[in-house]
Amino acid sequence: MRSGPNAVAMSTTFPELFDRFSAALLPAETPDATILRFRSIARAIRLDSHGHAEFDPKAEQLAFVCVGSAKLVARASGGREQVVSFHFAGELACVPGGALHAYSIEALTPCELLAFPVGEFLDLARSEPAILSEVCDRVMVALHRASEKSVALGRKTAQERVCSFLVGMTERIGVRQGNGFAMRLPMSRRDIADALGLTNETISRQFAELRMSGIIETSGRSLVTVPDIGSLRDLGGYMQLPERNAA
Amino acid sequence: MRSGPNAVAMSTTFPELFDRFSAALLPAETPDATILRFRSIARAIRLDSHGHAEFDPKAEQLAFVCVGSAKLVARASGGREQVVSFHFAGELACVPGGALHAYSIEALTPCELLAFPVGEFLDLARSEPAILSEVCDRVMVALHRASEKSVALGRKTAQERVCSFLVGMTERIGVRQGNGFAMRLPMSRRDIADALGLTNETISRQFAELRMSGIIETSGRSLVTVPDIGSLRDLGGYMQLPERNAA
């Protein structure tokens, strides 16, 4: 592992970081010996805002986000970047190894991670089925998000992609505000563009249109409020699910 | 689960199907009682070519492909289809549940599957860490493929997408032929288009260009030969990995 120029020393101690990981993924009955082995293969990564962590391209990693938020980025030829996923505190990111693109994790806000080589991690997890099960669940959630994202990237218009994105973010980090939701997006327009396969200009234009239609309101660069999540969902290009009425 | 109009009775018996699943995913030391429980939650699905299987949209499924090849399809509004992944015999497909798009599995060739409700499957797997570990590995492979695909859908030109696709297919189903590889693609141009976020016309045009440049040769509708996989990879828009020379 190699940290970028913005890697920086921060406040949280390693034991504190490990405790957050442990609380989220290791069941209470995990033997101390096993916990210690996990500790021994965990590497702390502390990133300032926009700091990045590169990994050995041949070795797949599991990265647990202890504090802050980050993006998993893939690089293609010609300096093109694709944001594969956004991750918030408490989530697990899978950084592929041996792939045809170069992956890295970049901090959206000051961010602290624990990185594990996936091979050793799974070897340890095998001794505790509950851990393996939890990891399996989380990886499947990531796979489902990736599948839903494929539909957006492959078949949706710019407006639908932006609306889908906002629906997803509202569900993940939105806080209730009256009848609607509000959220502070930690990522830039450019990050959103790189996640949706668009350009920052197109994101700006779509945001402007959504503002005009009253679908969203914005304040400053990062605060977005959604008065009616239903209207946003209607613009997301989703399949009309028959049980929508029943719900 | 609900099978489409092309679902059809075929030759392989349920025990034979289950044996293929068992050989691939259940370790030799699995207790008979556990194996029987897996049998009891497995549902056989036999599909004629182009037959499709719809599942309860709320219940996530794991589908093991015993025989043939299939595609996992997501549907968005307006009849738009996105092929999320292709699957060949011996592979495991995750069919999302509770999603905002409608998923189904459709046969590319006559195809036999075993479908498991994911909750019950993982409950059983928890008793055998080796099974959980194998499933976890396979899901992570699927996630990596999805991540690589995000880059293609989000940031690559039509030619790069087609070349990436052919590189991937060559690795999965190509057979050595002289210095190159040959393969019989079981999916139509339209299927490829739906997987790459393009149209069948664009696929045709890209195939034509690759034929002109001597990068590929085709014979009939489905046979493709790749004289030099390196040239194809060079056109895939991949990151130039530094260790490429070392390999």
Add this chain to the structure above:
DNA sequence: CGGCGACTTGAGGGACGTCAAGGGGCGTGG
């Protein structure tokens, strides 16, 4: 061998990218 459907090829249009310039939020320093 005949017909259907998938594939191919062409012409034209549209959604989003590219390039460019101006405005404003937000952090910094005085």
Add this chain to the structure above:
DNA sequence: CCACGCCCCTTGACGTCCCTCAAGTCGCCG
């Protein structure tokens, strides 16, 4: 606390790649 300035965001004009629509050909199965 306020002023400054960087950089992100916004907005406009134009270009382009791929989609759409259409017609014709060919492979594959009966």
